[in-house]
Amino acid sequence: MTKKRTGVFVCHCGTNIAATVDVSRLAKEMAGEETVAFSRDYVYMCSDPGQNSVIEAIKENNLDSVVVTCCSPNLHEKTFRDNAARAGISGFTCEIANIREQCSWVHKNRDEATAKAIKISRSAVRRVARNQSLEPIAVPVTRRVMVIGGGIAGIQASLDIANAGLEVVLVEKLATIGGHMLQLSETFPTLDCSQCILSPKMVEVSRHPKITLMTYSEVQEVSGAVGNFRVKILQKPTYVDPEACKLCDECTVVCPVVVPNEHDLGLTSRRAIHIPFAQAIPASYTLDEDSCLGLNPIRCGKCKDVCEAGAINYDMLPKTVVEDVGAIVVATGFDLYPQEKILEYGAGNVEDVLDGLQFERLCSASGATKGHVLRPSDQKEPKDVVFIQCVGSRDPAQHCAYCSKICCMYTAKHARLYKHHVPDGRAYVFYIDIRSGGKGYEEFVQRAMEEDETVYLRGRVSKLYRKDGKVRVLGTDTLTGENVEIDADMVVLALAMQPSKGTEEAAKVLKIGRDKDGFLAEAHPKLKPVESVTGGIYLAGCAQGPKDIPETVSQASAAAAKVIGLLSSDTLNHAPTVARVRRSHCTGCEMCVTACPYKAIRLENGKAVVNEVLCEGCGSCSATCLRAAIEVKNVTQLQVFDMIEACLTV
Amino acid sequence: MINIQDIRDTARDLLAKGEVRAVIGWRAGSRGMPAEPVVITAPEQADELVWDPTCYHNLALHLVEDRKFLAHARKTAGAPIGIIAKGCDARAIVVLMQENYFKREDVYIIGVSCEGSGMIAEWKVARQLDGAVPTAAAFAGDEFAFATAAGEKRLPAREVMADRCLECRNPFPKEHNVALGEDKTGRALEAPFAALARFETRSEGERWEFWQRQFDRCIRCFACRSVCPMCYCEECVVDSINIAVAPETTAEEKANRIRWIERSAVKSENITYHMTRAIHLAGRCVDCGECERVCPVNIPLRLLNNKMEREARERFGYEPGASIGGPSLVASFRDDDPGAFIR
Structure with a gap:
């Protein structure tokens, strides 16, 4: 084997690295490595002159491999691999040694940090000496998209993607799309009617020729990878044929089962057979099998008897549908933090203590009280x-x-809506501080205080309980330092947002990461806010973190733009750093097959075989194999061994 | 209690009908006891078979050897091979099948129950017999009967049984084609992991010191690896010298053998060897205890493997050798797997 000619490029990152690591000493040390033919340091290697100098150095010195010692490969691996390719060598002969996040940023002592940077860089040099010149694998893509969740985020993303000409499958767990936004009465900061601005979009979704709507459906299984996902969806039976249903509502009149209505958060009731609300999309009834007496004409059968259209079919079965898509947008939304967990405020057991969404339903013209604010206990x-x-x-x-x-804003909105409904009423808001960043937001809160005369009390409520037909609220006004006692007719809690149950399930099925609070994790908090850590899976709306409607819509459109970009060509480049089986060592124990999160390995004639298109090069197989019979290209056993040795060499 | 004639009849019958091509079992050893493994291929050899408290060998090892022999000779198996299996042997067979090392239909398992007792530990017997050399051992209810020059000596089974058997909760081969003896699953004469629990009363420093001393004594004879049915890899990570060379092995691979562990028997390399082996046995070791029994310098290797087994049981509810179709410990991931051990 001819001797390798590696170039080492040491970046100062301004003072980010250079302040802690002796970069010129690092460059000199690297020049002394056996395989290194060129080594230099530069203030910003990722700047235009920096990048050009890398390209020139490769050409002039006839380099066959490159190590850039700089920041995390997350940031500039692609940059420098592109440079290597531009200089005429394989991009996969370029490796990053992270001496910023993993060295200069976390250490203070210059000598020790420099010694560590040398080890990190040396191990990368030893590794790259055995890197193969690989070329990306071109993979054909499926130019279809799945959007999971039919709230405003999912609706917006679906419309944007479909309008760009791509087919969209929109999957919603409930019987109608619309999500939480449909439960809202008015929206801040303009106080326009939520349903009025949302329902046209819902209608557009249902009529769009490029959108297939699957309501009452759940994603069960996802396999494949970016460009080629295969999704298994379970369509639950509604027991009503939407084509035949004439929406005459006769069935709900005769249905003997009365249960709380989820759409009104239990403030009203519905029958076992029901339509969530008049403008539901798809416009059809659903027979909820959990509360139905038994889907059996002998037990009840009243709805079927009365249905002249013959739309009700008790024998409808769940259906599994398989869809092939190239990208997935996850817009599975939020749930309110459960009131039961707030013990100091009665854990949901004190009458006339509502959550924010219930209050929205009280204010809504389509809600329980037809838009009159009446408290639940006595309708006064x-x-x-x-x-x-x-x-x-x-x-x-x-x-x-x-x-x-969003709570500061919607509480101000609630107070204002209340005052508009009950002008002689008194509204009190307990707050920690007011966060009203956003266009027109601060003015909105000021109007709640000044025009609508809401009393803002800076402090927390310690306790509330039922007393003499009212709710006694004990709190503190920290600005005057006085304790406050209010005998309220009604209390509205601005409960926290938490990731929805569906978000939790989606994360499991899609195998995408969640952050410490359970929201879906974005690939980079600043630069990749709509990408999940898994290629081809994008995030929109509150599944990723609390946000209001304008922000949700922006993020949904951003995710749509990413999807459209991804699927703009017929093929995708897939990294060639995939697993390779050493057949002589493989005993066919199948552990790698089980361990592979991408289902990329199968057994053929008793030996493991890798599907290179599905393989993401994560190395789970390699870590699991007891006999080192499977390893990832350019991260071979030999390379790891050399890297460890380089780190242990003093 | 199992009548030895039943075992012999079963084996004879299977061979006579051609249902198996051989039966792996035990026969009397050259000096009577202990028994030794035997492969019989003709019905008339069935009378050689014995079943006594010295049948401690894990016969699954010979299934592995059979498969390796067939693979090297490029032969197909034909009829299944019969094997007489104790609880631990059967568990080992299950793990091997779980790893696709051979198929269920390739093996005919004649299960034998250890019932109320188990296998002896020879050093315990020697201590009790006070110099007398036994020439045969037999099950006798709660006791073992030993034939010595001075006549029969009976010892309480619990006094002379191997630790692994005292702690065993599954002295019955759950996986079998035919089973002899009573199913006493769940019995343990001593608490499971009792020896490990006793060892763990020592401080961390004492334990580390203990293991350093033990591994310093290891002569790297690899008896533990040779006797283990789970150590069936063609190339073991510790000796790159045996690298499996196949047509597709590249010149570079041949030139660049990785020496994760040096072959010389020095403490640091010995420690790495034993640690690697213990980790490679996690979720696979069925606690047959053979590695500890064969160690010529008496390193208590069960403690290491038991530790891994107990961790897997307590944290993941995993029992090696429980079912052929079940997931293997290291390759399976569940969302509710505890992560407390990640620090």
């Missing part, structure tokens, strides 16, 4: 209403550490 107009912010949020000791972001 409440005259003193207390709104409590940050319930469950910003409370690392007991509940969620994070700020739910």
